[in-house]
Amino acid sequence: MTLLHIAIISPFLMAFLVPFFYKYIRNIHTGWFVLILPVFLFIYLTQFIEMTMNGDTVISVARWIPSLGIDFTAYIDGLGLLFALLITGIGALVVLYSIYYLSKDKEQLNTFYVYLLMFMGAMLGVVLSDNMIVLYTFWEFTSLSSFLLIGYWYNREKSRYGAQKSMLITVFGGLAMLGGFVLLYLMTGTFSIRETIEHVPFIIESSLFIPALLLILLGAFTKSAQFPFYIWLPDAMEAPTPVSAYLHSATMVKAGIYLVARFSPVFAITAEWFWIVSLFGIFTLFWGSFNAVKQTDLKAILAFSTVSQLGMIMAMLGVGAAALHFEDYEYYTVATAAAIFHLINHATFKGSLFMVAGIVDHETGTRDIRKLGGLMSFMPITFSIAIIGTFAMAGLPPFNGFLSKEMFFSAMIRVTEMDLFNTDTWGMLLPVLAWVGSIFTFIYSMVLVFKTFTGKYKPEKLEKKPHEAPIGMLISPIILASLAVVIFFFPNIIAQSLIEPAMASILPSLLSEGEHFHAHISYWHGWNLELFMTIGVIVLGTLGYFTLTKWSGIYELQPKKLTLNRVYDCSLIGLDRGSYQLTRFYMTGYIRDYLIYIFAFLIAIVGTTMAINNAFVFNTDHLAQIGIYEVIIALVMVIATVTTLLSKSRLTAIIALGTVGYSLSLFFVLFRAPDLALTQLVIETISVALFLLCFYHLPELKNKEKKLRFRLANLIISLGVGTIVTLIAISANSQRVSDTIASFFIENTYKLGGGKNMVNVILVDFRGFDTMFEITVLGIAALGIYGMIKLQTAKEEKN
Amino acid sequence: MELLMSIVVGILFTAATYLMLSRSLLRIIIGTGLLSHGAHLLILTMGGLKQGASPLLGEEASLYVDPLPQALILTAIVISFGVTSFFLVLAYRSYQELGTDDMDQLRGHDQNE
Numbered sequence: 081m082t083l084l085h086i087a088i089i090s091p092f093l094m095a096f097l098v099p100f101f102y103k104y105i106r107n108i109h110t111g112w113f114v115l116i117l118p119v120f121l122f123i124y125l126t127q128f129i130e131m132t133m134n135g136d137t138v139i140s141v142a143r144w145i146p147s148l149g150i151d152f153t154a155y156i157d158g159l160g161l162l163f164a165l166l167i168t169g170i171g172a173l174v175v176l177y178s179i180y181y182l183s184k185d186k187e188q189l190n191t192f193y194v195y196l197l198m199f200m201g202a203m204l205g206v207v208l209s210d211n212m213i214v215l216y217t218f219w220e221f222t223s224l225s226s227f228l229l230i231g232y233w234y235n236r237e238k239s240r241y242g243a244q245k246s247m248l249i250t251v252f253g254g255l256a257m258l259g260g261f262v263l264l265y266l267m268t269g270t271f272s273i274r275e276t277i278e279h280v281p282f283i284i285e286s287s288l289f290i291p292a293l294l295l296i297l298l299g300a301f302t303k304s305a306q307f308p309f310y311i312w313l314p315d316a317m318e319a320p321t322p323v324s325a326y327l328h329s330a331t332m333v334k335a336g337i338y339l340v341a342r343f344s345p346v347f348a349i350t351a352e353w354f355w356i357v358s359l360f361g362i363f364t365l366f367w368g369s370f371n372a373v374k375q376t377d378l379k380a381i382l383a384f385s386t387v388s389q390l391g392m393i394m395a396m397l398g399v400g401a402a403a404l405h406f407e408d409y410e411y412y413t414v415a416t417a418a419a420i421f422h423l424i425n426h427a428t429f430k431g432s433l434f435m436v437a438g439i440v441d442h443e444t445g446t447r448d449i450r451k452l453g454g455l456m457s458f459m460p461i462t463f464s465i466a467i468i469g470t471f472a473m474a475g476l477p478p479f480n481g482f483l484s485k486e487m488f489f490s491a492m493i494r495v496t497e498m499d500l501f502n503t504d505t506w507g508m509l510l511p512v513l514a515w516v517g518s519i520f521t522f523i524y525s526m527v528l529v530f531k532t533f534t535g536k537y538k539p540e541k542l543e544k545k546p547h548e549a550p551i552g553m554l555i556s557p558i559i560l561a562s563l564a565v566v567i568f569f570f571p572n573i574i575a576q577s578l579i580e581p582a583m584a585s586i587l588p589s590l591l592s593e594g595e596h597f598h599a600h601i602s603y604w605h606g607w608n609l610e611l612f613m614t615i616g617v618i619v620l621g622t623l624g625y626f627t628l629t630k631w632s633g634i635y636e637l638q639p640k641k642l643t644l645n646r647v648y649d650c651s652l653i654g655l656d657r658g659s660y661q662l663t664r665f666y667m668t669g670y671i672r673d674y675l676i677y678i679f680a681f682l683i684a685i686v687g688t689t690m691a692i693n694n695a696f697v698f699n700t701d702h703l704a705q706i707g708i709y710e711v712i713i714a715l716v717m718v719i720a721t722v723t724t725l726l727s728k729s730r731l732t733a734i735i736a737l738g739t740v741g742y743s744l745s746l747f748f749v750l751f752r753a754p755d756l757a758l759t760q761l762v763i764e765t766i767s768v769a770l771f772l773l774c775f776y777h778l779p780e781l782k783n784k785e786k787k788l789r790f791r792l793a794n795l796i797i798s799l800g801v802g803t804i805v806t807l808i809a810i811s812a813n814s815q816r817v818s819d820t821i822a823s824f825f826i827e828n829t830y831k832l833g834g835g836k837n838m839v840n841v842i843l844v845d846f847r848g849f850d851t852m853f854e855i856t857v858l859g860i861a862a863l864g865i866y867g868m869i870k871l872q873t874a875k876e877e878k879n
Numbered sequence: 880m881e882l883l884m885s886i887v888v889g890i891l892f893t894a895a896t897y898l899m900l901s902r903s904l905l906r907i908i909i910g911t912g913l914l915s916h917g918a919h920l921l922i923l924t925m926g927g928l929k930q931g932a933s934p935l936l937g938e939e940a941s942l943y944v945d946p947l948p949q950a951l952i953l954t955a956i957v958i959s960f961g962v963t964s965f966f967l968v969l970a971y972r973s974y975q976e977l978g979t980d981d982m983d984q985l986r987g988h989d990q991n992e
Contacts, residue, residue: 669986670982670983670986671982671985671986672900672901672902672982672983675899675900676900679896679900700882702927703880703881703882704880704881704927704928704930705880706880706883707880710880710883711883714883714884714887717887717891718887718890721890721891721894721913722894724894724898724909724913725894725897725898730903730905730906733905733906733909734909737909737912737913740891740912740913740916741912741916744916744919744920747920747923748923751923751928751944752931752932752933752934752944753923753933753934753944753949753952754933754935755949755953756923756949756952756953756956759953759956759957760956763956763957763960766960766964767912767960767963767964770963770964770967770968771905771908771909771967773967773971774905774908774967774970774971774974775905777971777974777975791900794896794897794900794901795897797896797900798892798893798894798896798897798900799893801892801893801896802889802890802891802892802893802894802896803889803893805888805889805892805917805921806885806886806888806889806892809881809884809885809888809889809921809924809925810881810882810885812925813881813885813924813925820926820927820945820947821947822943822945822946822947825934825946825947826934826936826943826946829936829946830936836935836936836937837934837935837936838934838935838936838943838946839934839946839949839950839953842946842947842950843950843953843954847950850950850954851954854954854957854958857957857958857961857962858957858958858960858961860961861961861962861964861965862961864965865964865965865968868968868969868972869968869972
């Protein structure tokens with residue numbers, strides 16, 4: 081346990097204190113106390129930057145379950161530190177924003193900050209853990225706290241729906257990821273990610289390698305809202321806006337990106353990784369931006385925009401993996417550099433845009449762009465922030481999004497130059513989809529800012545008179561927006577301090593000792609293809625924005641019944657209904673049906689087992705002679721048995737049963753079992769008397785003598801059971817494995833037991849315990865019968 | 880001999896199963912009675928038949944039948960008697976309370992699940 085461990089779990093510890101602050105210090109907003117923690121953590125983490133720039137790492141182990149190889153290993157390298165800084169930095173800004181956003185008097189602030197701190201701690205744990213099981217634990221904690229935060233306003237139906245949806249999808253992926261981790265463990269014998277990377281040349285040959293790859297990617301894709309798992313993210317917008325800004329744009333949805341980046345050293349060398357990550361990413365980029373344009377809710381636009389941008393980062397990580405195959409790797413690592421760069425940029429501008437959406441909502445009472453318009457003069461500062469955010473998102477200079485978008489285009493163009501994994505055929509798909517997606521990105525960015533802030537002011541549709549937000553609410557978005565500008569002018573500060581160390585974590589095998597990447601970001605490349613692509617985006621995007629109403633009809637082309645949300649809803653309902661129908665189908669409530677299942681399984685399982693093992697043996701070696709008496713009694717028994725079956729009256733059946741019992745006692749006589757014969761005679765007599773008692777007390781109404789109805793299915797099953805029993809009996813009798821232990825009883829009955837009747841000596845002496853409990857059984861039966869007859873509470877209550 | 884007994888046991892099991900699959904509660908109990916007869920006969924048959932004297936040392940024979948299966952059957956007879964009598968009284972009580980012995984009517988309703 082070191083300071084680093086304490087730093088990771090400090091949000092959890094803080095979460096315990098929050099309810100006390102909330103309860104006992106009512107006049108100060110609880111958020112102020114919470115704010116201290118992320119600020120401190122951010123400052124604490126910045127001291128590691130210099131270390132990671134030198135290529136060093138920190139590893140510190142706290143024992144958890146050493147016998148299973150599970151230890152809480154905190155590990156700081158370039159990638160982990162970058163994420164940790166994002167989490168604490170944006171976390172601090174979001175807490176500050178939430179202080180002004182959430183009312184002290186109307187909201188349950190204690191639960192909000194407990195969940196938020198829980199999330200922050202879980203997220204830090206995900207990015208700073210080296211042990212996969214610990215990573216998984218924190219990963220599920222992020223799903224759980226996200227679930228709680230989405231359902232924060234739990235009395236709203238939509239919040240609960242969104243929370244459940246995100247929970248189901250992300251936990252599904254989380255479990256798949258756990259499966260992937262276990263497969264990796266089976267191959268390497270370690271849960272440590274660093275040690276797994278050392279085993280790569282060996283595990284790449286394993287047949288479990290591809291399943292592990294797919295399962296881990298499933299976890300990453302569900303968490304990072306990639307196609308087709310993105311559907312939970314738009315519904316998660318029911319959460320309070322600070323939560324959307326923090327979880328669903330800057331941090332949690334990037335956990336999947338982190339996972340892909342973290343496991344790149346393990347999987348990236350394969351073509352499967354390259355194609356799956358790149359293609360799913362690029363398609364998500366296109367699909368997200370395409371669908372963002374048709375949204376009318378500010379947060380829904382931002383949600384689809386997040387989906388799209390995450391797809392873009394994912395695609396760049398996939399393409400960056402190709403650098404491992406080339407000598408001049410620097411040319412191709414631009415994709416990885418761009419991925420990390422855009423990750424940072426996206427966190428800045430998307431965070432600020434969500435906050436802007438929150439401000440608009442807070443000050444006007446709606447987020448519907450059809451009701452908004454002309455807010456520019458009322459909210460000049462918010463408008464300026466929105467302009468910066470959306471222009472950065474659209475990829476325009478002088479904002480940071482421009483730089484990363486240029487690098488993105490470069491990376492995608494370079495795919496077509498590769499001679500790898502058949503990129504010459506399908507590789508063209510990447511730059512084309514990237515470019516088309518960027519045009520849609522431009523359009524929805526313009527929709528977002530201009531439909532809200534310019535155009536006609538519609539006061540009749542607004543619930544409140546709009547005015548500028550309080551300064552406290554504006555601080556966080558102003559900081560984020562300024563970062564978007566600062567990063568454009570001084571990109572190389574973060575390039576050297578954050579991007580290069582993170583690249584070293586993603587592509588460690590490219591570097592030899594003491595070397596480090598050179599991620600030089602320049603904002604002027606000359607008149608190259610990337611620049612023309614950007615110009616094309618601007619021209620076509622502007623055209624598309626102004627003719628939006630003319631071509632928005634294409635959104636109607638997708639049939640309403642084929643959307644992914646409908647697939648999700650229908651499959652949930654279908655599962656529910658299907659399992660209900662299935663249970664209704666076989667749990668009929670009739671005991672006969674259940675008996676049929678039991679007997680049918682008996683026949684099927686015993687029959688197949690015997691057939692498979694050739695267990696049926698017929699051997700006449702030691703069979704006894706058949707005597708005439710036995711044949712006669714057997715005939716009597718069979719006739720009596722058939723009579724119980726066919727008799728029309730119950731009385732006949734009971735008497736026939738008695739006949740079977742008496743013939744059995746005759747068999748006992750013939751087979752030299754005098755004690756059995758005695759007992760059987762007595763007991764059969766009592767049983768028949770009892771049967772007759774039951775028969776006599778039948779209610780008058782029902783006293784119609786009914787014939788047993790014939791059912792073919794019942795007969796087949798009965799014949800099956802009888803045949804199986806006969807076959808087992810014959811086979812077992814034909815192949816005796818060993819002699820009996822009868823000789824022991826014969827020799828010792830008198831010597832040890834002091835009696836001459838062997839059966840009785842066995843019952844009371846050698847195996848006396850059986851008898852004791854058999855007496856107990858009789859006693860319980862007698863008591864039970866007494867109780868049933870005497871205790872008739874139901875009747876008494878009725879009277 | 881064992882062959883003949885195995886077939887008789889099979890017939891007893893067939894009849895027992897068929898009766899247990901019927902609608903009348905009394906017939907089901909008759910079925911269980913046949914089933915226990917079959918099981919007892921099966922145990923005896925598997926112990927080997929007829930080759931020796933009764934398991935009484937006073938016989939002074941050179942060969943006795945196996946006493947162990949007989950002890951087991953004795954225990955089984957008593958236990959099945961206890962269970963059958965309990966079962967019969969249960970049936971008798973359910974006639975009294977519910978007024979039916981039809982298994983199709985002795986079935987929970989969806990409402991009171």
